[in-house]
Amino acid sequence: MFRSKVGALIGALALAVLVTASADAQKKKKTPRNSKKVTVDTTARKSADSARKSSLSPTAMKPYKEVVTADMKSAKGYFTVHRKDDKFFFEIPKNIFGRDILIVSRISKASADMRNGSSGYAGDQIGETVYRFEKGPANKLFLRRISFSEYAGDSTTAMFASVTKNNVQAIAMSFPIAAISPDSSAVVIDATDFLNSDNDILYFENKKLKDRAGMGGQQNDRSYIDYVHAFSGNIEVHAVKTYSAGMNPTASSYTVELNSSLVLLPAVPMKPRIQDSRVGYFAVGFKDFDADPQGVQPTIYVKRWRLEPKPEDMEKYKRGELVAPKKPIVFYIDPVTPKKWVPYLMQGVNDWQKAFEKAGFKNAIYAREAPTREEDSTWSIDDASHSAIIYRPSAIANAMGPSVADPRSGEIIESHIFWYHNVMSVLHDWYMMQCAAVDPRARKLEFDDTLMGSLIRFVSSHEVGHTLGLLHNFGSSSTVPVEKLRDKAWVEAHGHTPSIMDYARFNYVAQPEDHISEAGLFPRINDYDKWAIQWGYSLYPQYKTPQEEKRALAKIVTDSLKANHRLWFGSEMEPVDPRAQNEDLGDDAVLAGTYGIKNLKRILPQLASWTTVADGDYDKLFQHYAGLYSQFSRYIGHALKYVGGMYRTEKVGGQPGPVFELVPYTVQKKALGFINDQLFTTPLWLKNDDILSKVEQMRMPVMFGVELNKLQQDAIDNIITRNRLSRMWWNEQANPGKKVYTVADLFNDMNKGIFAELYAGKSVDSYRRNLQKIYVGRLIQQVFVAGDPLSTIQMGGYHISQTDIMYVMKDVMRQQQQLCRKVLQSGSVDKLTRMHLQDIISRIDAGFKMEQQTVK
Structure with missing residues (x-):
């Protein structure tokens, strides 16, 4: 709202x-002009008057x-x-x-x-x-x-x-x-x-x-x-x-x-700052009936703390000198927090001080340990005038940084950051899967306190960033060339992502031979974060209204982005821009994923020795083996978003260049090729017999064939969606004469990858037979089974049946039938493959027959 x-x-x-409540407010009764004198019982009259006055008089x-x-x-x-x-x-x-x-x-x-x-x-x-x-x-x-x-x-x-x-x-x-x-x-x-x-x-x-x-x-x-x-x-x-x-x-x-x-709340609200969508801030807003004389438009204010110089320091501030704010931002650490983690949580807060110096303030933010009951009996961590980092003894692996703001201006009043105990488990697993190939400290079940402390510090800084008003910037890491992530001097100096508000956890691109230290593996408060704080917290007293200030700040943002592409903001809510993804790195997700998979291949053979204890069971081994599958799946997902993707770059009037651009043909084709090579071509390296032999039969989902099918099913279901295909189709129609990655290109590349053995006249093994059935089954489902074919696609309100996409998918299935018949006629494949091909033909025939019966 x-x-x-x-x-x-x-x-x-x-x-x-x-x-x-004075008696002067009571009006005197006047006798009506032609009234008659009537004799009444005095006692009864007083009783009635008393009852009437009791019902009408003010509360006593x-x-x-x-x-x-x-x-x-x-x-x-x-x-x-x-x-x-x-x-x-x-x-x-x-x-x-x-x-x-x-x-x-x-x-x-x-x-x-x-x-x-x-x-x-x-x-x-x-x-x-x-x-x-x-x-x-x-x-x-x-x-x-x-x-x-x-x-x-x-x-x-x-x-x-x-x-x-x-x-x-x-x-x-x-x-x-x-x-x-x-x-x-x-x-x-x-x-x-x-x-x-x-x-x-x-x-x-x-x-x-x-x-x-x-x-x-x-x-x-x-x-x-x-x-x-x-x-x-x-x-x-x-x-x-x-x-x-x-x-x-x-x-x-x-x-x-x-x-x-x-x-x-303040009698005079803080001077608000109007949102610029090119800088990621949480916001409050309202329908403004004054802003547009011929309509209604929303006015949106960003959420930020009220940082102001002391009155005696205002002139210093105007001259560009650093000054301490009149009221700094202070976070108190929950007294029940384990003592060994308190310094790291505090440092995660204090690390933001450098960013506020960009806005003209020194010592603008810091952390303190909360006073004990003996030190201050009236102090409470629940008090909304105190901001705090709250420790939660919970099995939930999470941390959150919400804030409370004045809805009139966006002024942040206070924040309670929630630190769940079990977030350490997910930090451990992320770091092992992404950096164990290059950092020996990550090769054990329990990290040293110094390593875990550094991980806690990074998450603390990320959550504090939210409480300062900053949104996730999922696009930040996409501004970094992938090969720079392997350049020791460069990445240790500049960091692997320009924003700690990104979900670019750790540098999984780095290879063992690169010898990159923690400085090049961990996120840090970086270029974008400092610039965003400067935009949000610098004061401009020369502008009397938020509207005047907005015009000046818009030019500052435009000039800054032109000078430094590392300041680009990519929203986490962006549905189709592959640059704005969580857990990804670099400007080329395919290349980054290739490096990431190389490291997973190094980690997997060592996983049992790293995660097994002499007197324990294999639960942790199972957990980390499943975690490795998940990390592999992320790399596939990053590449998949390029297919049918569109770059969206927020701009204001006067900025040159388009807001929307199609992901180039070569980039989309390369992404589909990566999925063919890494996932649809059976990744047998994931099949670790030593680990599988230690897994109980009740844990069938982790067995290689079943888990592989799940990964492949997820990818195919994600690729062949009416939304994605509709988007690709209309992009093709809107760009005649341009080299666009089309729906036909997509299915052609998928057919050649998934049915590669049949094109070569060879037999198909069980893993690939399952993959082919999943692929054909998804096409049948989308064309013949999945709901009303007239259902609306959430892309401009088009119906998929009003395009030629259905015809294309039907033609793809007919081509698959022809290919299967050709291979059957050749007699070059084994018995199981022949049975499989006959089943594919029958499944597709059943789909067409079902359609004919529906039409009748």
Whole structure:
């Protein structure tokens, strides 16, 4: 959903005005002009008047001292919290009425029974919404939920009034005002029921998490408020909640600890920066009714921290001197993190300091160990004013770096990075499969702490990059010539990818004879990352509006990209550009994959000795053998994306050259040839009899023939898709006279590779017979079986039956039948091959007959 900024909406969206509770607001009754005098029973009249006034009068208030009693404990923040036993009162100043308050809720301590996949852990965010307090009628205080989906900034226009009229903000909660402060500057409300209830304002706004865990209703007798802490910029509510287990048969109830942070957003939002799609940033946005006088367009602001010089340093900053920011970015390390990994996590944060120097700031970001309870009893890692790296003792192999931002401007308020314990296992396996051929340290089940520490440091830096606003840059590694990845001096100086935000894990291209050290194998914060931080965090006070700044920054980006192609950003969401892939390296995925496979061939014979322990079983051997298959499959997948691919280069008006370009004919043909050679030609090097002899029969999926069929099936299913074929077909039609890799070229190359023995009149072994059946079966499925042939292809809304693609595939199958008959007639092949060829002919015939019956 798009979100909007709020500064100009504060006054417009407030639907109630402040009123007082004084008697002056009551209107005197007047006797109607021609009324008659009537005698009534006085007692009855007083009783009726009392009942009527009770139903119409404002909620009764008490003197301040009767509500906020002397025996209460009070904590002063941007509003004051009074507590006595289990009763809580909020004293809310009138000067924050209408101010935006971001409520962020998290699980502080979780129950193991409630977990579902990667959710249900301490630190999980379960709510994030903006609210405002406002005075309502009848001595009530409203809490209004604020949406930022649409915006019109000019209050003098009819459009402003229309947008406001159609964006009434929901009243989420109503509180009776219990008292007014002695100086009339604040109101007091009883917040006890609000804090104790199971509401979606403070707690599970994300109800899906509760549903997935089977959590039912709150059990009030086993739920309570632990504390409410008040600070100048945030209020922290910590609750212990018990929920029924619903339909979960393994538990009767769940007890969890939840933390809600009520963060007072700045009265004046940070000056936003408008997105440039050529620099990868997370963003917030809204439908802007002012930006286009004859339409509606989205306005999108990037997410970034508010880094500003101290007032006394502004002139130094303008002169280009490095200055310390007024408020640096600080990440606290979860106290439960294993101590030996803390320095590496901290270094992963501190490594970003050099990038911020490009934006004019020194010491802009750093990590600290969180204070202990003894050092600061009010400090909490769940506090939304603190950013932290949270350690999770989980079997999940992952790490995440989300952030919370002001929806009005994109200002990042805080971030909790989640570090799952088992991410170390996937780091181990990646590094072994990609670098064990060149780094002896990677040839064992348990890495030394220094090596694992370096791996943790790299992932820490990557996740911190996300919290700074940076998206994945899957295209970065494609700017590096593959052969440079084997050049020791070059790659150690420049790194194997220009961005740590890429998924270019390690330099698998490097060969043993290259003698490349860790500096040339590991990712690092590099050219793109520093440039992206410079773009996002440099200040330009000379530009008064985001629109003025956007024009200036657009030229900077254009000039920078022209001067240095290593700054190119390739989105992870790009579906058809082979340059923007995860886990790949270099500007030629085929050549890079060739080098990678050479290293896998070196690793496989040693795998048993590296992963087997004397007193253990072969589970780790099985795990790493499967991991080697997966790495091989990645290399195949990288090449496959070139087939039918299209280069997409984001540009702005005035930049020369096309945005969309077809992957050249020679590159696509080379990619299909690589798949033929490396996968469709049986990769017998993967068949390691020593390892297979140690694998239990119940683990049939790892047996060579079965696993090979799976790899080949995946590749063929990926190549022969209606989407890919439709894209190739229309690209061919749109480029007459140009050398385009066509659908016919694709099937011709696949036929020659997959049916190579038949073209040579030779017998076919069992592996290749299975491959040929998979290939023919996929064609039959796509032409005759797979859904309605009139189903829409997600490429411009074309129907595949409205093209000639079906005819081409049918012709391919007829050619295959002719080839099979020719070989059968020659009598040059063995019995199993003859049976196989007859089966291919029969399968295709059955498909055509099924089509004829469907037509009838």
